[in-house]
Amino acid sequence: MKHAGGFVKHAERKSRTGTRLDPGPDEAEDDGLAAANPGGITAGGDSMQGISDIRISGLDPARPPRIRKEPYIDLHFCLSSQPPAAWCEDFNAQAKKAGLSATIKPEQGAFIDCWVRTPDEIVAVLERLKLSVQACSTNYIARIEAAAEAARQGNSASLARDGEQGRLNRIVAGLRYDD
Numbered sequence: 001m002k003h004a005g006g007f008v009k010h011a012e013r014k015s016r017t018g019t020r021l022d023p024g025p026d027e028a029e030d031d032g033l034a035a036a037n038p039g040g041i042t043a044g045g046d047s048m049q050g051i052s053d054i055r056i057s058g059l060d061p062a063r064p065p066r067i068r069k070e071p072y073i074d075l076h077f078c079l080s081s082q083p084p085a086a087w088c089e090d091f092n093a094q095a096k097k098a099g100l101s102a103t104i105k106p107e108q109g110a111f112i113d114c115w116v117r118t119p120d121e122i123v124a125v126l127e128r129l130k131l132s133v134q135a136c137s138t139n140y141i142a143r144i145e146a147a148a149e150a151a152r153q154g155n156s157a158s159l160a161r162d163g164e165q166g167r168l169n170r171i172v173a174g175l176r177y178d179d
Contacts, residue, residue, distance in 0.1 A: 051087065051137050051144075055080045056130055060111055065122075073119065077112040077129065085109065091136045095129075102129055 059065065060076035067073055083091075085106035095102040102114035102125075112133075116125050 050081065051083065051141055053080065054083050054087075054133060054137055056112065056126070056133060067119075072115045072117055073122075075114050075116065075122065075125070077114070077126070079104075079110055079112065079133075082109045087136065087140050090140055091132065094136050094139075095132055098128070098132060100125070100128060100132065102132070 056077045057080040058078050060078055063074070063076040065073050065075050083104075088104040088106040088109050091112075092103050092106075100114065101116075102112050104112050112129060114125060114129070116122055
């Protein structure tokens with residue numbers, strides 16, 4: 001939910017592992033992410049749901065930018081939804097490679113923390129971060145789809161090799177119980 005100044009307000013909920021952010025009222029409670037998937041996402045047709053929707057949605061209202069005595073300004077950008085830890089690790093590697101001073105804590109995942117030296121750099125850094133988030137999502141989705149395809153091909157080859165057991169498995173998989 002956006003508030004004055006473009007800040008995004010999230011509801012916090014305590015859990016055994018610490019504070020986590022709940023989606024705001026205009027964000028879906030279930031964004032289509034499946035816990036069983038190693039990447040935490042599911043395929044919706046040919047595209048991934050949820051991961052491709054991750055974007056920078058504003059600044060953290062609890063930690064607004066402040067000019068410090070040191071020659072830098074800390075910025076804490078909110079993400080529209082919490083990505084899986086593996087996505088955060090991919091983003092951190094990509095940001096480091098691109099020379100960005102940005103990181104995401106994988107255990108928290110809801111914020112991109114970065115710094116700039118002057119206020120004039122903020123717009124350019126935000127644009128680079130937006131491109132990095134989009135590229136990270138695209139790469140992450142491609143990697144998950146490739147892994148799923150490899151698993152499907154591995155299962156097909158396995159069924160074909162298994163002879164009678166493979167034939168039995170195909171018959172059982174094809175049973176219809178809704179008639």
